Amino acid sequence: MxxxxxxxxxxxxxxxxxxxxxxxxxxxxxxxxxxxxxxxxxxxxxxxxxxxxxxxxxxxxxxxxxxxxxxxxxxxxxxxxxxxxxxxxxxxxxxxxxxxxxxxxxxxxxxxxxxxxxxxxxxxxxxxxxxxxxxxxxELVEGETLEARVRRDGPLPISAALDVAEQVARALAAAEKHGLVHRDLKPSNIMVVTNNADTGDGVTVKVIDFGLAKSVVAVQVASDQSALGGFSGTPGFASPEQLAEGSVSSDARSDIYSLGATLWYLLCGKPPFAGRTRRELREEQFNRLPIEQLSAAKVPEPLVTLIRSILAADPAKRPQSAKELLVELRQCREAIETRPRRRGLLQLATLVFLIISGLGLTSYFWYRQHFPERLSPKPLTAPEKSIAVLPFENLSSDREDAFFADGVQDDILTKLAKIRDLKVISRTSVMQYRGKRNMREIGAALGVTHAVEGSVRKSGTQLHLNAQLIDTRSDIHVWAEQYDCDLNGIFAAQSQIALKVAEQVHAKMSTTERLDMARPPTADLAAFELYTRAKDLLLMTSFTGSGKANLLKAADLLNRALANDSSFFQAHCLLSHTHDLLYFFGFDRTPARLALAELAIQAAFRLRPDSGEAHLIRAENLYHGYLDYDGALAELEVARQTLPNDPMVFELKGYIERRRGKQKEALKNLERAVDLDPRNFFTLQQIAASYDLLRRYADEAMMLERALAIKPDDTDIRVQRAFVELDWRANSRPLHQVIDSIRSANPSAVPSVADAWLTCALVERDATAATAALSASGENPPLSDDVVRFSHPFVEGVIARMTNDRDKARAAFTAARAGHEKMVQSQPNYGPPLCVLGLIDAALGRREEALREGRRTVALLPVKKDAVTGTRMIAYLAMIAAWVGDKDLACEQLAIAVRPPTPLTYGQLKLLPFWDPLRGDPRFEKIVASLAPKSN
The missing domain is CATH 3.30.200.20 (Phosphorylase Kinase; domain 1)
Structure with missing residues (x-):
């Protein structure tokens, strides 16, 4: 018919x-x-x-x-x-x-x-x-469509098909955030790039062709309807509502249906329905899902159940969002993977039972009691393919050429770190071994079996490079080579050294990894030197008040490098990182700073859209600039594929999980970062900070002792270690002793610890010492708590308030208000300056303004958005309420703010004068007592 x-x-x-x-x-x-x-x-x-x-x-x-x-x-x-x-x-x-x-x-x-x-x-x-x-x-996606892949190789394995579906679902979730639906999702609009060209393991998915995309809330454009009679998309992969007669709206659930049809195609090699007309297709969609095709393809039952749900003819019966679909896909994968594992565990349990039965239970338990070490896991040894690239020695007469030697080492390390088959220690940890030679000690400290060391001699335009590979277990030279070249040949020599080292330790390298190794960082030596100077400067930068100058100087060096070579990819990445730090740590919380970071990111993606570094800086920007945790984690997952040895991937994930309130995951990722960068005392400090938020003070102290073993004279770590006793036991004596020691032995370091000195003076109610600490702080903020920074006039007001000098306090807070009000006006949506303004208004008797500012602070950064800083903002609202005399609100908010993870501690609440208005209130005293250390 x-x-x-x-x-x-x-x-x-x-x-x-x-x-x-x-x-x-x-x-x-x-x-x-x-x-x-x-x-x-x-x-x-x-x-x-x-x-x-x-x-x-x-x-x-x-x-x-x-x-x-x-x-x-x-x-x-x-x-x-x-x-x-x-x-x-x-x-x-x-x-x-x-x-x-x-x-x-x-x-x-x-x-x-x-x-x-x-x-x-x-x-x-x-x-x-x-x-x-x-x-x-x-961006140029150097891969093939899913359609081409399936036509050539046939249906995908279950795990690979699920991996593709999860990545597409992440793309749809991103589209949903922008109010977009694709409307033409199908295998030919999905590109796949193989991550490991040699083994074929793992793919990255890219959704393309948004030609039919539209806003969910947009009015349907008439021209879209005229040619089609209401149909948009590709029939075999379109949802029933897209195929409906007349104008029927479609939303994200239509894309979910199309993803289900695409998943079917990946598993079976063809779409689920074969109707020739709109009516035939809709009848099949509503009446008969050919499950026998999935059975023939040996699709596991959990996945069949999920596909039934995704391909439901009624949109209300499908997953209602891509985010919801992602959860179901992950649960499905776990269900599939768990079943055989359980069988394996059962078989193992049976085997153990038989062995124990054969030996006799009595013998087994006697052995366990008398030789527990024989049944305990042995300590992990360094992986066979593990390397530390130590600082290269500068043999040139000009000391300025030390930057050149650092650049050579950094480029070799960067190239080796991209090889998945190697464990490569981060530059932060290896730089501490400049000039040191005990290879056995270095190998043990860094957890590596091999080390690369070398030297660079620059004479005019000629270079002499020496490089050698050493087995750290025996201190035997495995390989050595010398290179003589002019300046223009330096990058080729660096690539040759990296390649030889990788070959000597028998590292497997994919084609992509070999190509990356051969790629020079830049064609301009002057740009390379400027970049190396900036990188070394960032390595030494702390994020206290004095860090701003270093960050701005690094940005200037990188801009000069890019002026020489605008295609210098790594310089764009490092520049984005620098702008993000300036924004995140409150040195410049302006849209202009984020815009500068965005320009650097866009340039990096134009140069190398598939590079892990580009995705890493995008992740960092989403986290630092927008607290977009889901987006940042998705970018980190892509970055991890090509940056297996970059500790920043795991470090950043740790920070994200910490702010999401997932402290166990945060610590796991931070510890993985330390594994790749074992001498990075900053990361060790961050792990200690996580323990502090959880009130695990013994663990915090242990981690800081580990950091002190690396840098025993570091004033910041010494002070942080002393603070543990103040926070844990309300004992200020260790902090007082450390401050006194620094003041007498290292006067030049006093400005950097002035805020700790001031805190110590305040908890001890020593106004003279507090005034001296305030004077010693110089241009730095005299008091801060990571994100909230207090000005000199504010601290003058606190000291005067502590000594009951009301007139002096009022004058100081009035002066402080003018400065903080300008700060709030320039950053109206940033909570920390606003909470300081709330405290100032509370001190000046401006009750309603103060409470409004305190509540606005909490609304700007709720706990569900940031578990760390959000809790801190609640604590400041409690403090503002206490200062205006609203003890009910103060105790109510404080009871919330002391729940871990929290920066509030027993020592702070018991001793700091900020909380004096609440002393004697039974509710406050009960909260303080609940935080007191428990006697053993």
């Missing part, structure tokens, strides 16, 4: 029938459009689109075409400004004069450009040629 014309599924672009709508042959679109596009590609007469030039294929003539669809053609092209490859999509010549099609093409670019996510192909430029041809540039 011939089909009714209105039932036939027709192409949105040309109106031609879509033959085989539900078959794999229909996946890539309308053959009529593709043919017409090939006959009408007038834009192919030009290879230049502004500063993008279309590459030619191997014949040297034909444009290098990556893909072709109804709307246009995608080419391999070069960004001539940066010299980096891009994918360039050019609108079909037959649509270049059609306003409706041009607008849709622009919307496609705009929709994709809104999304910055590791699983979405990034669009970074839209343009138009003088001839009227629209185009946009996006």
């Amino acid at each position: 011939p089909l009714a014309d209105e039932e036939i599924l027709r192409c949105e672009q040309c109106g031609a029938p879509l033959a085989g709508a539900g078959t794999p042959d229909a996946i890539s679109g309308c053959l009529n459009c593709l043919l017409l596009g090939g006959l009408n590609e007038t834009e192919s007469t030009s290879r230049r689109f502004q500063h993008y030039e279309v590459s030619v294929s191997s014949d040297g003539v034909t444009p290098w075409e990556l893909g072709r669809g109804a709307m246009g053609t995608t080419y391999h092209a070069i960004d001539t400004n940066l010299g980096s490859p891009v994918a360039l999509k050019v609108i079909s010549g037959r649509y270049s004069t059609d306003p409706g099609r041009r607008e849709r093409f622009r919307r496609e670019a705009q929709a994709a450009a809104q999304l910055r996510h590791p699983n979405v192909a990034t669009v970074f430029h839209f343009g138009e040629t003088p001839a009227g041809h629209c185009f946009y540039a996006m």
Whole structure:
């Protein structure tokens, strides 16, 4: 029977029938459009689109075409400004004069450009040629579509299909955050890049082609409906609501349905339904899900159940968001993986039982009692393929050339660290071994079996490099080589050294890892030196008040490096990192600073969109700038694939989990960072800080002792260790002794510990010492608690208040108010300055303003958004309430703020004058007593 014309599924672009709508042959679109596009590609007469030039294929003539669809053609092209490859999509010549099609093409670019996510192909430029041809540039995804992969290799393994589905779901979750739905999700719109080209292990997924994307809340554009009669998408992968007659709205659940159909295709090699018309497809969708196809493909029952849910004809019965789908996909994977594991555990338990039965229970337990060490796990030894690249010695007469030697070492270390088969110790830890030679001690301290050491002698434009690989267990030289070259050959020599070292320890290297090793960091030696200086400066920077100058100087060095070489990828990454630190630590909390970080990130992605470093700085920016934990974690997962030895991946994840309130996960990741960077006392301090939030003071003390073993004279760590006794037992004596020792033995360090001296004086109610500490602080904030910084006039007011000098206190707080009000006006949505203003207003008797500012502070950063700083803001609201005399509110908020994780401690509440207005209130005294150390 011939089909009714209105039932036939027709192409949105040309109106031609879509033959085989539900078959794999229909996946890539309308053959009529593709043919017409090939006959009408007038834009192919030009290879230049502004500063993008279309590459030619191997014949040297034909444009290098990556893909072709109804709307246009995608080419391999070069960004001539940066010299980096891009994918360039050019609108079909037959649509270049059609306003409706041009607008849709622009919307496609705009929709994709809104999304910055590791699983979405990034669009970074839209343009138009003088001839009227629209185009946009996006990251070049050097892989293949899922459609091509399945056509070539057949259905994917279960684990691989789930991995793809999870990554696509993450992309859809990002789209949901921007109010977008894709509306044409299918295997040919999903690119896959193999992470390990040699083994084929692991893929990164990129969703492309947002040509049908629209805002969920947007009014449907009339032109979208006119050509289609309401249908948008690809039939075999479209949801029932997309296939419905007339205008039926679609939302994120339509994309979820399409992902389910795509997952089916990955498992079975074909879509779930094969109807030729809209009516046939909808009947199949509502009446019969061919589960037998999944059974034939040996799909496990938990996954079959999930697919049934995703492909529910009623949108209300599907997962209601991509985030919800992600949870269900992970639960499904766990259910599949747990079943065989349980069987394995049962078999193991049976085996153990039989062994114990054979030996006799009495013998077993006697052995356990008398030789427990024989049954305990042995200490972990250093992995066989583990390396520390020690600082190279500068043998040049010019001491300034030390930066050059550091740059050589850093580049070799960076190249080796990207090899997944190696454990490579971070630069922070190895720099402490400059000039030291006991290889056995170094190997034991760093947990490595090998070390690289060397020297650099620069004489005019000539260089002499010496490098050697040493087995730290025996102190035997495994390999040594000398290189003589001019300055222009230094990067090639560094690559050769890294390659030889990797080969000597028998590290397996993928093709990508070998290519990375051969890539020079820059073509400009002056830029490389400026970059190395900035990196060394950041290595020594603390994030107290004095750190701002170092960060600004590092930013200047990096800007100068990029002025020499704008394609210096690593410099863009380090510049973004520097801007983020300036913003995050409160030195410059302005939109302008975040914009500078964004510019550096965009430049890095244009140069190397698939690099782990680019995804790492994006993760750092999402965390530092926006507290976007989900986005940052997704970026870190991508970064981890190519940065297996970068401790920052794990360190940053630890900080994120800490602020999410997941302290166990935070500590696990921070400890992994220490494994890769064992001598990084800053990370050790951060682990100690996590223990402090949990009131695990014995563990905190142990971690700080470990840091002191690395840097026994470090004043910050000595002070932090003394604070443990103050926080834990309300004992200020150790802190007092440390401050006195620093003042007498190292007067130049006093400004850096003035805030600790001031705190000690306040808890001891010593106004004279407090005034001296205030004077010693110089230009630094005299009192701070990581995020909240108090000014000199504010502290003067606190001291006067402590001594009951009301007139002096009022004058000081009035002076403090003018400065803090300006700070709040410049950063209206940043809580820490606002809570200080609330305390000032409370001290000045401005009750309503103070409480309003305190509540606004808590609203700006709720605990569910930041478990650490959010709790701190609640504590300040409690303090503000206490200062205005609202003891009910103060005790209510304080009871919340003392719940771990919290920065509030027994010593602070018992001794600091800030809490004096609450002393004697039974509720307050009960809270304080609950924090007192428990007697053994």
